Amino acid sequence: MKILVCIKQIPDTSDVRWTKDNNILREGVISILNPSDIYALLAAKSIENADVTVLTMGPSASKNAIKRAFCYVGNRGILLSDKRFSGADTLATAKTLYWTIKNYIKEFDIILTGQFAQDGDTGQTPYSLANLLNIPNIGYVNKINYINENEISVTSVKDSGIYQYKGKFPILLSFSKFDGKDYIPLAKDYIRAQEIKIETINADVIGANLDEIGIKGSPTYVYKAFKPQNNRVCKFIEPCELIGEIK
Amino acid sequence: MEILVYIQIKNGEIEDFSYDLISYAREISLNAKISGVVVLPYDSSVNFELLNKFGADKLYIIRTDKKEFDKTQNGGYITELVKKINPEIFILNSTTEGREIAPIVASSLNTGLTADCTKLEIKDNKLVSTRPTYGGKLMASILCKKTPQMATVRINTFKKKEFEKNNSLEIEETHFDIKEKELEITDFKEETGCFFELENARIILAGGMGLKNKEGFEKLKHLASLMGAKAAGTRKAVENGFIEKKYQIGQTGTTVTPDIYLAFGISGAIHHIVGMENSKKIIAINTDKNAPIFNHSDIGVVADANGVIDFLIEKYKN
Numbered sequence: 001m002k003i004l005v006c007i008k009q010i011p012d013t014s015d016v017r018w019t020k021d022n023n024i025l026r027e028g029v030i031s032i033l034n035p036s037d038i039y040a041l042l043a044a045k046s047i048e049n050a051d052v053t054v055l056t057m058g059p060s061a062s063k064n065a066i067k068r069a070f071c072y073v074g075n076r077g078i079l080l081s082d083k084r085f086s087g088a089d090t091l092a093t094a095k096t097l098y099w100t101i102k103n104y105i106k107e108f109d110i111i112l113t114g115q116f117a118q119d120g121d122t123g124q125t126p127y128s129l130a131n132l133l134n135i136p137n138i139g140y141v142n143k144i145n146y147i148n149e150n151e152i153s154v155t156s157v158k159d160s161g162i163y164q165y166k167g168k169f170p171i172l173l174s175f176s177k178f179d180g181k182d183y184i185p186l187a188k189d190y191i192r193a194q195e196i197k198i199e200t201i202n203a204d205v206i207g208a209n210l211d212e213i214g215i216k217g218s219p220t221y222v223y224k225a226f227k228p229q230n231n232r233v234c235k236f237i238e239p240c241e242l243i244g245e246i247k
Numbered sequence: 248m249e250i251l252v253y254i255q256i257k258n259g260e261i262e263d264f265s266y267d268l269i270s271y272a273r274e275i276s277l278n279a280k281i282s283g284v285v286v287l288p289y290d291s292s293v294n295f296e297l298l299n300k301f302g303a304d305k306l307y308i309i310r311t312d313k314k315e316f317d318k319t320q321n322g323g324y325i326t327e328l329v330k331k332i333n334p335e336i337f338i339l340n341s342t343t344e345g346r347e348i349a350p351i352v353a354s355s356l357n358t359g360l361t362a363d364c365t366k367l368e369i370k371d372n373k374l375v376s377t378r379p380t381y382g383g384k385l386m387a388s389i390l391c392k393k394t395p396q397m398a399t400v401r402i403n404t405f406k407k408k409e410f411e412k413n414n415s416l417e418i419e420e421t422h423f424d425i426k427e428k429e430l431e432i433t434d435f436k437e438e439t440g441c442f443f444e445l446e447n448a449r450i451i452l453a454g455g456m457g458l459k460n461k462e463g464f465e466k467l468k469h470l471a472s473l474m475g476a477k478a479a480g481t482r483k484a485v486e487n488g489f490i491e492k493k494y495q496i497g498q499t500g501t502t503v504t505p506d507i508y509l510a511f512g513i514s515g516a517i518h519h520i521v522g523m524e525n526s527k528k529i530i531a532i533n534t535d536k537n538a539p540i541f542n543h544s545d546i547g548v549v550a551d552a553n554g555v556i557d558f559l560i561e562k563y564k565n
Contacts, residue, residue, distance in 0.1 A: 013382030013518075090362075094354055119381060121498065122362035123346055128354035131322070136428035138319075139347050153433065158343035160257070160318075164434035219359030219393040223375065226386050228521070232529065234547040236536075239555050243562055245530055245546050246450070246474070246507060 001147075003044050003052045004108045005074070006097060006129075007037040009065035010119040031061065033068045036114030039142075039175035041072040044112050046180050047147060053078060053105065057085055057096060063198050070193035071185035078105070082202035087215030090120075094128035095212050096203075101133065103207040109169040110152070115140060115176035123174075130172040137172035138165045143179040155179070248279040248372065251334040251395070252303070253325070255344055256285060259293055264340050264402050264446075266301045271405035272338060273302030276369045279336075280304050284328055286321040288313060299416035301407045307332070308420045313427070318344050320427045322351030327423040329356060334395050336374050338367070341399040349399050359391035361398045365502075374398065383498050383521035402446055403504045403525070445494070450476035451505045453496055453523070456483050457512015457533060457552045464489045466556050467511060473563040479503070481519050497522035512552035515540030 012030045044052050054069045056062050057080035066077040078100070085096055101108065111130070116123040123139075130137030138156055145153040145164065154173060156163045203213055211217060237245070250272045255262040265283070272281045282305040283298055289312050298306060309324045321344075329337060329352060337352070339345035341363045353360035361376035365386075368375040374396040377388045391397070445451060452474070454467045464480065471478040480490035482497055496503055498518035508526035512533060513519060520543050523529070531544040532552045541547045548555060 011381075013384065089359060090350065091354060091357070091359060094350075116499070120362075121380065121382075122360075124350035124353070124360055124362055127322075127347060127350035131351045131354045136430040138430070140343055160342075160344065161435055161437040163432055166431045166433050168429055219357075220361060220389050220391050222387050223390045224388045226388075228379065228383070228386050228517075228524075230524070230543055232543055232545055234531070234541045234544045236541075236547045236549065239532075239548050239550050239558055242530070242532075242546075242548060242555065242559065245528075246509070 001047060001050045001110070002108045003047060003050045004101065004105060004111045005037070005040050005044050005052060005054050005069065006111065006113045006126075007040070007054060007056050007065055007069050008034045008114075008117045009056065009058055009062045010034045010117055013118055031064065033065045034114055034117045034119075036116055036118070036175060037069070038072070038114075039178035040112040040114050040173075041069055041074075042178045042180060042183060043141075043144060043173070043175055045073040045183060046144060047110075051075065053108075055097070055100065055105070056080070057088075057093065060200070063200075066198055067193045070196055071189040072183055075196065077196060077198035079198055079200045080202075080206070081200050084203045084210065084214050087218060088213060089218035089220045090122055090124040090128060091219060092213050092215075092217040094125050094132055095217065096206070096208060097125070097129050098132040099206040099208045100201075104201065104205060109171075111170070111172040113172070113174045115174045126172060126174040133170075133172070135170045135172055136167050137174070138167065139174045140176045141173045142175065142177040248276060248336070249282055249332070249334040250276060250279050250336040250338065251282050251284055251329065251332070253337075253339040253345060253348065254283040254285040254298070254306070255340060255342065256287070256291075256293055259291060261293065261295070261298070262340075263407070264342070266297065266407040267402075267405055268338060268340055268400060269298060269303045270301045270407040270410070271367065271400065272336075273410055274405065274408075275367050279369075282307060282332075282334065284309065284325060286311060286318075286324050295416060295418065299412055300409050302410045303416060304414065305417040305419065308418060310420060310422050319347060319430070320425075322348045322355070323425040323427065324423050326352050326355040327425065328421065329395060335372075337395040337397045339399045341401045345399050349397060353397050356395065358393040358395055358397060361389045361391070364398045364400050365404055367398060367400060379498070379521045383517045401502050403502055445477055445479055445496070445501050445503050448477035448503070448505050450474060450507045450509070451479055451496075451503055451523075451526070452476050452509045452511060453479040453481065453513060454484055454490065454511045454552070455481040455513030455519075456487070457514070458484070458489065458556075459512075459553065461489050463512075463553050463556070466553070466560065470556050470560050470563065473560065481513055481516070510540050510544070511556060513540050514538045515543060
């Protein structure tokens with residue numbers, strides 16, 4: 001079974017600080033592996049006889065995210081790194097992943113991703129990628145019910161209810177949780193992770209259409225960014241006065 | 248200009264938040280043509296009359312031959328409709344259904360999509376979509392170079408309202424032959440979750456780590472039932488198993504706008520604030536008078552949240 005896990009290195013959003021002119025201070029912010037990607041990695045780890053490739057896009061420092069992923073699972077790592085990829089919105093990102101899978105990775109049975117990246121929180125890339133690859137996808141997955149050579153059954157929890165899906169390969173699954181065996185990486189996993197060579201490839205290698213990647217290939221752009229407004233002024237009262245306020 | 252709005256159906260009725268979104272589309276562009284699109288199984292009938300009252304001019308009904316609960320593949324049908332009618336703007340509610348369909352349509356049409364917006368505006372005939380990002384610490388206003396300009400809009404961003412109309416709802420039925428992806432739903436259990444429970448609550452009592460344990464949350468739920476309110480919690484409280492995930496308020500949970508929001512033992516992390524900051528009145532109870540929650544509150548009580556809950560339970564019992 002060939003499995004591809006797409007991951008993302010993100011800034012730790014609990015550690016965001018501001019400059020004097022109300023901009024986000026990007027320097028010195030700690031990078032972490034996107035939390036819901038860990039569910040995808042745990043899912044990959046739970047599948048027996050799997051050949052697991054970990055794929056990410058980003059600057060060379062994103063190798064750390066792949067190494068972090070290797071602590072859970074994986075025997076091949078691919079980093080898409082090219083300044084022509086930078087500034088990509090979800091569509092340009094999905095296309096970049098699409099060309100990588102179609103022209104470079106070629107063979108796969110299952111693609112696993114996290115449901116959302118905690119920094120952007122759009123949750124759009126997995127759906128766009130599956131659509132471009134013209135394969136079925138299931139979102140909000142939190143459990144693999146069973147998997148065999150021919151099919152996979154999963155549980156997906158959406159706001160409308162709980163769904164049991166059955167699909168054939170190739171398929172893309174995005175995880176919002178993982179109801180299965182947890183794993184805390186051990187020292188030996190960190191050592192193993194350092195020893196796996198990571199392939200770093202650029203836009204030419206994947207045969208990307210250069211007009212459709214990075215900032216050039218992104219239909220959306222940020223027109224302005226600002227700090228959320230807050231106009232409330234708090235009046236402090238005693239607990240016994242509370243009842244009068246709840247009306 | 249035509250603004251297309253995805254209409255969500257549940258058990259044969261239009262979801263209330265779809266009316267909200269129709270009204271919002273009308274509100275941001277009084278002169279635009281506001282159209283709804285709905286994907287319906289061949290055998291289903293829905294009363295669409297009210298759409299007109301809340302701002303819609305037209306409704307496209309796409310008939311399919313699939314089961315009602317299989318909504319995951321509506322994207323393919325809607326893509327075909329959008330290709331045919333070329334609306335300038337296409338918006339959906341930020342429900343799981345909307346957030347699954349939208350990227351499929353956007354990537355099929357090679358256009359941009361802004362997720363989970365809390366504000367839409369029309370400026371110079373362009374859609375400006377504003378959304379929280381970076382865990383709610385930053386707001387970003389986003390434009391799109393292509394059409395349709397697409398966005399999903401967070402529930403409770405706008406409440407439906409009636410518009411004076413001199414035309415009636417034009418309805419166009421259509422059908423597209425789509426090769427659906429091979430995927431089978433073997434079981435479905437309807438569970439509305441709190442998504443809609445909290446959405447409609449007039450008073451919400453939310454608990455944070457200041458309630459200390461599951462027992463604290465049991466008391467919170469007890470108080471909520473005495474007050475006719477709904478109990479909810481922060482992400483940390485959910486992660487600690489004090490309250491179910493479906494009652495989580497904040498960036499990765501539900502966004503609520505009740506008349507009164509009581510925050511018990513919540514420090515006020517920004518990812519929580521973005522889920523409740525548009526509540527009418529916010530009351531916070533916390534032992535730390537410097538807790539950030541007070542910066543987002545109208546009324547503050549510096550006290551132990553558990554003690555205040557006990558006090559209120561006694562009061563409401565009488």
